[in-house]
Amino acid sequence: MAELIGDPRPNDDRAAARVEEWTKRVLSIQDLPEDIATRGLGRHVIGQDEAVQAVSVLLRQHIRRLQVAIENNVWTLPTPGIREARPTLLIGPSGSGKTLLVTQAAKIAGLPSAIHDLTALTATGWVGMSAGDLISTLVTRSEGIFPISKWAVLGLDEIDKTRAHDTVGVDVGGRGAQQSLLALVGGDQIE
Numbered sequence: 001m002a003e004l005i006g007d008p009r010p011n012d013d014r015a016a017a018r019v020e021e022w023t024k025r026v027l028s029i030q031d032l033p034e035d036i037a038t039r040g041l042g043r044h045v046i047g048q049d050e051a052v053q054a055v056s057v058l059l060r061q062h063i064r065r066l067q068v069a070i071e072n073n074v075w076t077l078p079t080p081g082i083r084e085a086r087p088t089l090l091i092g093p094s095g096s097g098k099t100l101l102v103t104q105a106a107k108i109a110g111l112p113s114a115i116h117d118l119t120a121l122t123a124t125g126w127v128g129m130s131a132g133d134l135i136s137t138l139v140t141r142s143e144g145i146f147p148i149s150k151w152a153v154l155g156l157d158e159i160d161k162t163r164a165h166d167t168v169g170v171d172v173g174g175r176g177a178q179q180s181l182l183a184l185v186g187g188d189q190i191e
Helices: 013-028 031-043 049-071 096-107 131-141 175-185
Strands: 111-119 152-156
Touching: 013 049, 031 049, 031 096, 049 096, 096 111, 096 152, 111 131, 131 152
Parallel strands: 111 152
Antiparallel strands: none
């Protein structure tokens, strides 16, 4: 089994078997971006050729970074020579297939995914949800196996609705929510 440097080892046989099965599946993916676009994403997302091509390239880069991390038994350090993961923004009208595209991309890679409507995001999570709750969902969908959840796909829907309000007093869902979301997207530690 792959040694998980920088991550807690799964403490039970079922989790260890799940990580082993997952790493074998990821290492077996050899599709090029055009294969992912035509045979994978293109079968499910119709009429969004430019978005399908862009997400196919990003997905292949993500899979390759993950494969290199598995092959080198290093899960926490950036992989030299392969561009670092970066947030990607898909813009389009309602019903154009953005959520479907992200969900299908995660399925192709065998990664858990979560799509969150950010209109419920608040700075602290006292009302609504916090940025930490977004990550908790990925851990839950990864059955609590951290190496898998670290490579999961997180979709942030309605991001344009998360804004600071011109209020006097407490702005529960505004500036604080923006700052926690920016910290999450920037790769900072989330409480």
